[in-house]
Amino acid sequence: MTENAIICISRECGSGGRDLGDRIGEMLGIPVYGKELISKVAKKSDMSEEYVKNHEENPSYSHILGVPIGHPALGVQYDGIMTPEKLFLVQTEVIKEIAREEKSCVFVGRCADIILQGRENLYSFFVHAPREYRIERIMETENLSRREAKKKVKQIDWERSSYHDYYTGIKWGHPSNxxxxxxxxxxxxxRAAGAIIEYIK
Known part of the structure; x- marks a missing residue:
């Protein structure tokens, strides 16, 4: 495997992106960061884990700033009110710190592919599947009715897309990215894990 590889996985709800990240981490013996970022971001921002959890990958835009942030930029002071935009910048710092400290790792979601743009040995993948497949997978893995699973897939896809597009200015899921x-x-x-590992060799 390429030394110091950073693998970023973006995913549609129900496509198995998190499971794929975990499988890659297991096969390569490297750490995986997704929801694991919550405690690190909470500590750095001096906010509760519950607050961070409620705002991660969720387009709850600030009524104070009220404009798209575009590409993330550091240097914002965190005193005063912690807006969702400032929280995103804290998360940006945490992701960059992890990428510096780890020899190799996997990031699942959190706009890590855009945050780390330009870094050597950065690999970005988008995981998708037909909606009906994803609905059935959610029904099975989370024991939801078809109606509940369909609603969840639609809602989370919208949240991830809106969050990504708002904070990065780059279209979520577009193949060219x-x-x-x-x-x-x-x-x-x-097989997906094997294909990714083979790609980054």
């Missing part, structure tokens, strides 16, 4: 786009309905998790 990624090294590979993988359909897990066809590949399955293990």
């Amino acid at each position: 990624y090294d590979l786009v993988i359909n897990t309905a066809k590949s399955g998790i293990d």
